[in-house]
Amino acid sequence: MKFGAHMSTGGGVWKALERGAGIGCEVVQLFVKNNMQWLGRSYGPDDIARYANELAAEKFSCVFGHTGYLINLGAAAGPNRDRSIQSLIQEINLATQLGLRFLVLHPGAHLGAGDESGITQIVAGLDEVFRATKDAPVRIALENTAGQGSCLGHRIAHIGAIYGRVERPERLGVCLDTAHFFEAGYDLRTPQGWDAAIGEVETMVGLKEILAFHLNDSKTDLASRVDRHAGIGQGKIGKEAFRHIVNDERFANHPGCLETPKSADLHEDVENLSILRSLVETMKTKREPAAVRRK
Numbered sequence: 001m002k003f004g005a006h007m008s009t010g011g012g013v014w015k016a017l018e019r020g021a022g023i024g025c026e027v028v029q030l031f032v033k034n035n036m037q038w039l040g041r042s043y044g045p046d047d048i049a050r051y052a053n054e055l056a057a058e059k060f061s062c063v064f065g066h067t068g069y070l071i072n073l074g075a076a077a078g079p080n081r082d083r084s085i086q087s088l089i090q091e092i093n094l095a096t097q098l099g100l101r102f103l104v105l106h107p108g109a110h111l112g113a114g115d116e117s118g119i120t121q122i123v124a125g126l127d128e129v130f131r132a133t134k135d136a137p138v139r140i141a142l143e144n145t146a147g148q149g150s151c152l153g154h155r156i157a158h159i160g161a162i163y164g165r166v167e168r169p170e171r172l173g174v175c176l177d178t179a180h181f182f183e184a185g186y187d188l189r190t191p192q193g194w195d196a197a198i199g200e201v202e203t204m205v206g207l208k209e210i211l212a213f214h215l216n217d218s219k220t221d222l223a224s225r226v227d228r229h230a231g232i233g234q235g236k237i238g239k240e241a242f243r244h245i246v247n248d249e250r251f252a253n254h255p256g257c258l259e260t261p262k263s264a265d266l267h268e269d270v271e272n273l274s275i276l277r278s279l280v281e282t283m284k285t286k287r288e289p290a291a292v293r294r295k
């Protein structure tokens, strides 16, 4: 896996790259606009130029976006659904300006209308957004969720259903969050549990659809349905679980992005990145088979 963290764009979108490079990120996730507002302004030539300069100066393996937190495609018709669709269309256009490959999106919450109705709304919303951004190369990576309240996406089957019904599944991808998996009831603490969770994605969506991972520990218990991220090894998943996760050879080149609590000097990110890298087993450190060891 290629490691990095979510970085603030405070002071300008290029600042996220500068900050990420400063602490040794190979991948960076950023918000393309204020994540608590419906609409932002488009980037001017100066923003784009500074961003392009920064991108060229650093050797990131992947830079991608996370959509704003107000967007909910799962709700019934109404002003907030219309705003959600307009907001997502704008984010795809902003991501296109920056050349991002994909934007991570929480599928949405049905707000009491039921799973089936929520999924129908999400599919119709995505279809509308993809029609309005026909030529944009940006994909929408659906993220698995903890399943708080009426949020969909805590079962991989929800994501599979969305994939099965949208008009343009090639515009979709998947982002898997380790904390959300655990909080939703997928026990990633053993290699078998991890393989079972990934196995669901393989069966219901397809392994090649996985575009990124969010590497977060969880403050809450297995199946809590409550989303609280913790630093790697500081939560209920525990450090050892991340060993089989980061060494999964199927994802050797995938982005693995931290979204863990941090302060302004980013020292927690530095620590978490170093923990993740210390868990990576190179050919040399990989356990030798018993027969060889006995010699």
Ligand SMILES: [Zn+2]
Pocket (backbone or CB within 6 Å): 066, 104, 106, 143
């Ligand atoms: Zn997210």
Ligand SMILES: [Zn+2]
Pocket (backbone or CB within 6 Å): 177, 179, 180, 227, 228, 229
């Ligand atoms: Zn979360």
